[in-house]
Amino acid sequence: MNFYKILTASLLFLIISIPGSAQLRGGGEAYPDLHPDKEAMARFQSNKFGMFLHWGPVTLRGTEIGWSRGKIVPISDYDNLYKEFNPVLFDADKWIKTAKDAGMKYFIITAKHHDGFCLFDSKFTDYDIMSTPYKKDIVKALAVACKKYGVDFGIYYSLADWHHPDYATRYGGDPRPVSGSVMPKYVQYMKDQLKEIIVNYDPKVLWFDGSWEECLTHEMGMDLYAYLHSLKSNVIINDRIDKGFQGTEVQNHANQEKYAGDYATPEQRIGAYNVNEPWETCMTICEQWAWKPNDKMKPLETSLETLIRTAGGGGNLLYNVGPMPDGRFEQRQADLLVQMGDWMKQNGEAIYGTKGGPYEPTPDFVSTRKGKIIFIHILNKNLSDLTIPVPSEVKIIKAKYLNDGKNITVKVENGTLKLILNKDQKLPYVLALETSADTGNLATITQK
Structure with a gap:
C-alpha cells in the first residue's frame, strides 16, 4: 500500500472517528476560567507552517534522541556525549533563514528532550550546552535569529528527564533506584528552568512532551499551565503539558476540557478534519526525529501533500528537521525545503491565515x-x-x-x-x- 493510499485511508477513518464537540483549550478542570490569549492563538493558527528541530549530543551516534539512551547507546556513553559535542558549523541565522525561505512562519527547538540535556545556558544544571566544548547558548542564538527574520520562536521542553536524579521514572535499563527520587524537587527544577526560558528567550510557544510518564500527574499538568500563565499570559501551550494527549492514535475528545493545554498535537499522522478546535500535526521530514545517516527522506510531492492536507483539515504542520553533529542541515533536506518554499511563494495565500x-x-x-x-x-x-x-x-x-x-x-x-x-x-x-x-x-x- 503506497503512502497516498495509506494517507487517504487514515484521513477518512479519522474524519469518521472524531466526535468534535469538546474543546482542548485552557487550564483544565482546576482552572476553568484560564484560557489562552485570543490574539496569540489566532496568530499561531494563522501561521500554519513551522519548523520543528530535534538536536543534541546524540547526533554524534546518529541514533534517536532520548529513546536510544540505554536501549541502543549505553547510558554511560550517552550521558557523556556532551563532552564531545562541538557543533562548530552551527549558524543560527542560516537555520532560521532556511525555515523562512521554506515558507515556515514559526520555529520550535528541543531545548530539553527526555534525555535531560539542555541546549540553553541554565544555572540549575551543568548538563547543558555551556559544559560542552562549544560553550555557546544555542537557544539564545536562535531566539535572536527568529526576531531578526520575523519568525515566531518557540521552545520544546520535555516534562520527562531520565537523567535527573529526582525524576521518579527510569528508562532504558537505568539501574538507579527511584526510592531516592523526590518528585517535588524535580517539579521545582522544571519551574525554575521554565522561568529561565520565559525570562531569557521570550518564546511565543511552549511545546511540552513526556506527559504519559507514570510519575507525572494530571494535577502537575494543570498546576504547571497556571504557573506559566502567571509568568507570561499570552504564551501558547500544547496539550502534552497534561494527561489528555492521545499519542499517535485517534485523538479522544471526550472530556478533554478537564485537561490543561491550548491545542492538540497528533504525531506522525495528519489530524482529523476539525475546523473548530486548534491542532497541529508534528511530522518528520525523514523517518527519525534526530539526525540519522542516510535516513529515508520524504519526496517533495509527499511533503507538500502533507502540508496541504493538514491545512485543509484545519490544522498547522510542524515539520521536523534533524541537523548533523557539526551544526549543518543536510544539503538534501535543505534543498527540499527550498522547493517547498518555491511552492509556497506561489500558493501560500491558500495556506496562511486560512x-x-x-x-x-x-x-x-x-x-x-x-x-x-x-x-x-x-x-x-x-x-x-x-x-x-x-x-x-x-x-x-x-x-x-x-x-x-x-x-x-x-x-x-x-x-x-x-x-x-x-x-x-x-x-x-x-x-x-x-x-x-x-x-x-x-x-x-x-x-x-
Missing part, C-alpha cells in the same frame, strides 16, 4: 478558505474535471488557477459547480473560487 474546508478532504482534493475565497487544492493528476456542490450560502463568481492567474470557465447548474481542469498543471496546484460573501461560517460539505 480555515479548513468547507469541503471535507477527499482523495482528489482538499479545500481551505479565507475571506470570500475558497481554495481547492488538487492532489490527483488524473482529475480532468471537478464537480462539487456550491455552498448554499454563497454564489461562485469566478475561478482561476492561483499559480498563474489564468481564469477557468465556471459552470453552475442546480447548485453544482463543474470546472474543466488543465491536466498539464503540475501537482499539487490550487484553484481559487471567488464567492459572493465571506466563507468563514460556511457549513461543512461532505462529498459522496
